[in-house]
Structures are given as C-alpha cells and as structure tokens.
Amino acid sequence: MSEPGRTVRDATFDVLRRHGLTTIFANPGSTEIAFLTDLPDDIDFVLALHEGSVVGIATGWATAMDRPALVNLHTTAGLGNAVGALATARVNRVPLVVIVGQQDRRHLALQPFLAGELEGLAGRYPVWVTTPARPQDVPGAVARAWHEARDGRGPALVIVPSDDWSAPAADTPPGAPAVLYRASAVDPAAVDALTDLVGRAESPALVVGADADDAETWSALVELAERLRCPVWQEPFAARAGFPQDHPQFSGHLPAARARLRQVLAGHDVVLVVGAPVFRQYPFEPGPLVEDGTVVALVTDDAEDAHHSPVDLAVVASPAPVCRRLAARLPERTEAPVPVADRVAPPSPPGAGEPLRAAHVMAALAQRIPAETVVVEETPSTRPDLHRLVPARRPLGFLSAAMGGLGFAMPAAIGVRMARPDQPVIAVVGDGSSLYGIQSLWSAAHYGCGVLFVVLANGRYAIMDRLAEQHGKGGGKPPWPAFTEVSVHGLALALGCPAERVDSYPALVERLDAVVPTLGDRREPLVIEVTVEPERTFPP
CATH class of the missing domain: 3.40.50.970 (Thiamin diphosphate (ThDP)-binding fold, Pyr/PP domains)
Structure with missing residues (x-):
C-alpha cells in the first residue's frame, strides 16, 4: 500500500x-x-x-x-x-x-x-x-x-x-526494472571471423570513431595498432577522438569527400573501423567509398550504425574486449615498417603587420594546454586547423557535434565542466557559431563554471562564404552580409560573463599565459574574443 x-x-x-x-x-x-x-x-x-x-x-x-x-x-x-x-x-x-x-x-x-x-x-x-x-x-x-x-x-x-x-501515487509497482544488467560477453565466432579477415591482410588500416572514446578502448586499440603496425585514422566529422592523436601511428582525420577518401585508403586491403559509422560524408560525390579489393569491417556497439554501414563484415559488440581479444589472437607483423605520420608544423607567429589567423590561435593553445584538457569545438571553417594542431591526448580530450548543427559547443562545455569541476575545459568557437548558444554564458557565470571560451571572430559565416564561392560560376557571391558590428565579448558582458577582446598575437599569448594555468581551479568563466582574418580556402 x-x-x-x-x-x-x-x-x-x-x-x-x-x-x-x-x-x-x-x-x-x-x-x-x-x-x-x-x-x-x-x-x-x-x-x-x-x-x-x-x-x-x-x-x-x-x-x-x-x-x-x-x-x-x-x-x-x-x-x-x-x-x-x-x-x-x-x-x-x-x-x-x-x-x-x-x-x-x-x-x-x-x-x-x-x-x-x-x-x-x-x-x-x-x-x-x-x-x-x-x-x-x-x-x-x-x-x-x-x-x-x-x-x-x-x-x-x-x-x-x-x-x-x-495525483495520488499508485499501489502497483512501476513498469520498469529497478536494476538491469547488460551482458558484455564477446561472441567467439565474431572474433574468429575478424581474426581470419585481419590476419590475412597484407596492408591493414584502422579507422576509429567517437564510440571508441574511453580509456579501455584506447588501450585496446593502441595494442592492436602496434601489433598490426598500421596507420590509424579518425572518422570524418568525429564528435570525439577514438585514439590518442599524439601516437606516432595516428595519421589524421579521414577526408569527407569520396574521391579523397578512396585516395587515402587506397593500397589497404583491409580497413577495420571501430566505433564509427562507415562513412559519414559531406558534400555528396559519386563513386564508391573505397577502391575495388578493399574489404571493410566494422566493430561497433551501436546497432543502428551497423545496420546502415555498407561493410563486408559487421560485429555489434563492445569495442574494447573485441579489439583486445583480436590483438591477442593476431601475430605481430614484425616485417612491416611502423608508419609514422607526417606532423604539420605549427605556423610561425605572425610578423609585424601580418594578420592573425585561426591557425596561430590553435598553435598558441596547443603549446599551453595540459594533456587532460577537454577541448569542445564549433568552428566549421577552421576545424581542420584545430585537428592538425591540437591533438586529443586523453579520452574526452575532444568533443564536437556530430550532427553539424550550431549552438552545441558553448553549453556543452559548461555541462562538461559542471560534471568535472576540476578538469580544464576550453571551448573553441567561431563568432557565428557562438550566437546560437550565447545565452548559455549566463549559466556559466551564475553557476561558477570556469570554462575558457576562445571565440574566433571574423565577423561572418566564413564557411558559408567559401561554399558559395565554390558553388557559383566564377566565384559565387553570397547574398548574406557580414556582421562585423557584433561584439561577442560585449554580449558576454551583458550576460554577466567576464569577457575581453584581443586583436594581436602578443596580446593573445599574454592572456593565455595568464589564464591557462588557472583552468583546473578556475571558478569563473572567461570569454576571449580573438579577431582573426577570414580564411580564404575551403577546409579539406
């Protein structure tokens, strides 16, 4: 009763x-x-x-x-x-x-x-x-x-x-279990099939995704990659990092266009995808995802991803135990050279009179932030710069919106910091993107979330400008205006969030040197709006 x-x-x-x-x-x-x-x-x-x-x-x-x-x-x-x-x-x-x-x-x-x-x-x-x-x-x-x-x-x-x-509560019990256990055993037949496929590969490759972003799966994937002596790629449009991106075998992010995707994966007879759909792309290009002769297998704990991925073999299971068992079953490929990815050198600081670019900001951050920092990203026109220059070195080191819609990074960074109040959290956001979630700065200030918001301000939707130029004949003209009169740091101040604007590289590094060491203990958010030159090329 x-x-x-x-x-x-x-x-x-x-x-x-x-x-x-x-x-x-x-x-x-x-x-x-x-x-x-x-x-x-x-x-x-x-x-x-x-x-x-x-x-x-x-x-x-x-x-x-x-x-x-x-x-x-x-x-x-x-x-x-x-x-x-x-x-x-x-x-x-x-x-x-x-x-x-x-x-x-x-x-x-x-x-x-x-x-x-x-x-x-x-x-x-x-x-x-x-x-x-x-x-x-x-x-x-x-x-x-x-x-x-x-x-x-x-x-x-x-x-x-x-x-x-x-209303009065019912005497009947609620229609849901109080405790629910989920089986995590790995089907031996699935491991047998993967072992047979990958074991016969002459030139395997790994592709990792957001669903591999936890310490256990990272460890298992490192063991597997080092045993296979193969390159490791991150899925396109990744919401999270599926592998330590400072590892020598990490080769970068897969391109999102089919022709370049085929080019990158050409020469690999087996591609094993772990924790990602096969493959999220944009914009549309005709043709197959991979060259003839390349076999693609998928390990994922997401049945929906398995159902819509055009692969030769799919295993729905927790990735970590599957990859660890697979690594234990495979012979080490001692005859294969260990791939070492080419690392993009950070740009030199801009000289006198040279414009400040997003890559300069990313490089300055990368030189200063500790490995445990959570970087939340929403800067579509300069995301490749962040990927190249700010590697995720720990699980949950990178977070973005797989959906592609704007308005994610600012509030998500606040939520991460609320959950992990002693972990450094930085949101890197375009000024156009920031306007979709700017109200969240009030919550950051009110609840004492010490997030650093780095807003790259070019006064326009730069990626849309580049898309229009690429689509139009002889360089398309976008019909939308710039919005250079918008002051993101002014909006932040109006919402009760500490904020400032910097217009030069020396001013930027001075502020980062002062703020970044405080991020673990900081209980006050800060918006740094950084004036940057609009990018003139479409991100690869």
Missing part, C-alpha cells in the same frame, strides 16, 4: 534518486510549476536561458558523466526550441531523460492554451516517447525512460500533464 498523501510527484522523485537523476536542467514554464516548486533539498536545479542551451548543457554533462542527464522542457514552445539540440544529442549518442510539460489532463480535449501535439514534434530523434495513460504511470514511465535512453543512447521523452504531479 502507498503511504497516505503520497503523490505521483513524490514517487517520481524516488525514481529519480534511484537512477542518479538528481540534477534538473531546465528553462521553466507554467506547465512545470507543480513539478518544480519547492524541490526537495537533494534535487538540484540548473537554469539556462534558452532550451537549446538547456539540452546542450545536459548533453555535455551526460557525456562527461557517462550516464543519463535529466532535462525538463516546457510543452510545445520548449520542446520545439530544443529539437535541434535533441537531434545533436541523438547523433552524438548521448542519453537524456526528458520530461516535457503538458497542459492539465482534465481539459486537453478542449485544446486549451499551451496544449501541444507533442509526441511527434521532435520527429524520430528521440529513442522513445510516451504520454502515460494515467497519472499513476508517470514514475514507471520515467524509470523506463532511463533504461531507454541508456540502451538507445539518445533522448527518451516522457510527456506529463501538469495535474498528474499532485
């Missing part, structure tokens, strides 16, 4: 505690008042000023914590504002439990103000969506959402009418 006076809200808080969902990321609305008012002392609330930032902060937090985060959104307007960020969370494979407010159940039939058609609003990006049939089913639905988000690796939505929270 339930306790007298015990409500659905009380029962739901017990579910949240059981699953570690004791921090609510939200931008509140009236349909959530009954849920959020007078929170218990052990439930924390994190406010962001736009729903995209709410989901972005939660996404960074869940990524760093490696478990689901709890998001609360306000009916149609809140869910609608958050759809892009929810899509990014899904493509980044980040689990979120999302409680969406709905109008009072007792007059939904009359389509009242603030009611919404919520179940299809986010499309197919949620891994699970439900509106409980009765108030008493809410706690069980939230418990199931935790399992659905974790196993489906994406947002799981529970739509809760506002009056449900005060």
Whole structure:
C-alpha cells in the first residue's frame, strides 16, 4: 500500500534518486510549476536561458558523466526550441531523460492554451516517447525512460500533464526494472571471423570513431595498432577522438569527400573501423567509398550504425574486449615498417603587420594546454586547423557535434565542466557559431563554471562564404552580409560573463599565459574574443 498523501510527484522523485537523476536542467514554464516548486533539498536545479542551451548543457554533462542527464522542457514552445539540440544529442549518442510539460489532463480535449501535439514534434530523434495513460504511470514511465535512453543512447521523452504531479501515487509497482544488467560477453565466432579477415591482410588500416572514446578502448586499440603496425585514422566529422592523436601511428582525420577518401585508403586491403559509422560524408560525390579489393569491417556497439554501414563484415559488440581479444589472437607483423605520420608544423607567429589567423590561435593553445584538457569545438571553417594542431591526448580530450548543427559547443562545455569541476575545459568557437548558444554564458557565470571560451571572430559565416564561392560560376557571391558590428565579448558582458577582446598575437599569448594555468581551479568563466582574418580556402 502507498503511504497516505503520497503523490505521483513524490514517487517520481524516488525514481529519480534511484537512477542518479538528481540534477534538473531546465528553462521553466507554467506547465512545470507543480513539478518544480519547492524541490526537495537533494534535487538540484540548473537554469539556462534558452532550451537549446538547456539540452546542450545536459548533453555535455551526460557525456562527461557517462550516464543519463535529466532535462525538463516546457510543452510545445520548449520542446520545439530544443529539437535541434535533441537531434545533436541523438547523433552524438548521448542519453537524456526528458520530461516535457503538458497542459492539465482534465481539459486537453478542449485544446486549451499551451496544449501541444507533442509526441511527434521532435520527429524520430528521440529513442522513445510516451504520454502515460494515467497519472499513476508517470514514475514507471520515467524509470523506463532511463533504461531507454541508456540502451538507445539518445533522448527518451516522457510527456506529463501538469495535474498528474499532485495525483495520488499508485499501489502497483512501476513498469520498469529497478536494476538491469547488460551482458558484455564477446561472441567467439565474431572474433574468429575478424581474426581470419585481419590476419590475412597484407596492408591493414584502422579507422576509429567517437564510440571508441574511453580509456579501455584506447588501450585496446593502441595494442592492436602496434601489433598490426598500421596507420590509424579518425572518422570524418568525429564528435570525439577514438585514439590518442599524439601516437606516432595516428595519421589524421579521414577526408569527407569520396574521391579523397578512396585516395587515402587506397593500397589497404583491409580497413577495420571501430566505433564509427562507415562513412559519414559531406558534400555528396559519386563513386564508391573505397577502391575495388578493399574489404571493410566494422566493430561497433551501436546497432543502428551497423545496420546502415555498407561493410563486408559487421560485429555489434563492445569495442574494447573485441579489439583486445583480436590483438591477442593476431601475430605481430614484425616485417612491416611502423608508419609514422607526417606532423604539420605549427605556423610561425605572425610578423609585424601580418594578420592573425585561426591557425596561430590553435598553435598558441596547443603549446599551453595540459594533456587532460577537454577541448569542445564549433568552428566549421577552421576545424581542420584545430585537428592538425591540437591533438586529443586523453579520452574526452575532444568533443564536437556530430550532427553539424550550431549552438552545441558553448553549453556543452559548461555541462562538461559542471560534471568535472576540476578538469580544464576550453571551448573553441567561431563568432557565428557562438550566437546560437550565447545565452548559455549566463549559466556559466551564475553557476561558477570556469570554462575558457576562445571565440574566433571574423565577423561572418566564413564557411558559408567559401561554399558559395565554390558553388557559383566564377566565384559565387553570397547574398548574406557580414556582421562585423557584433561584439561577442560585449554580449558576454551583458550576460554577466567576464569577457575581453584581443586583436594581436602578443596580446593573445599574454592572456593565455595568464589564464591557462588557472583552468583546473578556475571558478569563473572567461570569454576571449580573438579577431582573426577570414580564411580564404575551403577546409579539406
């Protein structure tokens, strides 16, 4: 029997505690008042000023914590504002439990103000969506959402009418397991098939992806790569690093265009992809992904990636134990030379009168940041410079948006720092990108998140300018104007976030020398807006 006076809200808080969902990321609305008012002392609330930032902060937090985060959104307007960020969370494979407010159940039939058609609003990006049939089913639905988000690796939505929270709790148990164990054993037949395929290769190559970004998988992949004496490539448009990028055998990021992809992988008879789809690309080019005679195999714990990847052999399993067993089974290729990747030398500092470029900023960062730094990236026109000059040297050393939509880096960096308050976190963001998540700076300042935001300011959407020039006849003319009058550091200051602007290389290195050593202990964010010359070439 339930306790007298015990409500659905009380029962739901017990579910949240059981699953570690004791921090609510939200931008509140009236349909959530009954849920959020007078929170218990052990439930924390994190406010962001736009729903995209709410989901972005939660996404960074869940990524760093490696478990689901709890998001609360306000009916149609809140869910609608958050759809892009929810899509990014899904493509980044980040689990979120999302409680969406709905109008009072007792007059939904009359389509009242603030009611919404919520179940299809986010499309197919949620891994699970439900509106409980009765108030008493809410706690069980939230418990199931935790399992659905974790196993489906994406947002799981529970739509809760506002009056449900005060309804009496049910006597029946919630419709979800209290504890769920997942089998992690590796199928010996799968290892046999991979061993036979890779063992016969004359010139193998490894391609790693975001789903290999953990210490155990990095260790297993290093062992496998060194045993095979083969080059290791990072997948295109990677959200995370799947291999230590300062390792001698790390060869860089695969190109996203098919002709260049074929060229890079030519000569390899077997390409083993670990923790990545095969292959994410943009823009479209005709032709096959690899040359005739190249066999592609995939090891991934994401069944969806396995289902849509055109490979010769796919194994759905946790990558770390598969790669470790594979390395133990394969003979060492002692006759093969160990590949040593060509490293791009950092650019020399600009001379007097020379413009400051993004590559100068990246090189200055790379010379100063410690290996444990988390670098969160959203600078589309200069991402290749960051990849070449700022290698990820530890798991979670690099984080980006696999979806490609803007507005991720600023809030995600805040969420990472909230989850790891003693780890250095730097967001490297274009000024155009920053405007999609600028409201999140208020949260960084209010909650004392010591993130360093380095904003590369060229006053335009530079990558769009280059795309237009590439597409048009004789150099296309973009119809959109520059926005050089926008002051990102001024906007940051207006949101209560410390900020400054630097216009020269000496000023930049002076500020970095002062700030970077403080990042582990820093409890105050800082925006450094750096004036840079727009790039004139399309990123490779």
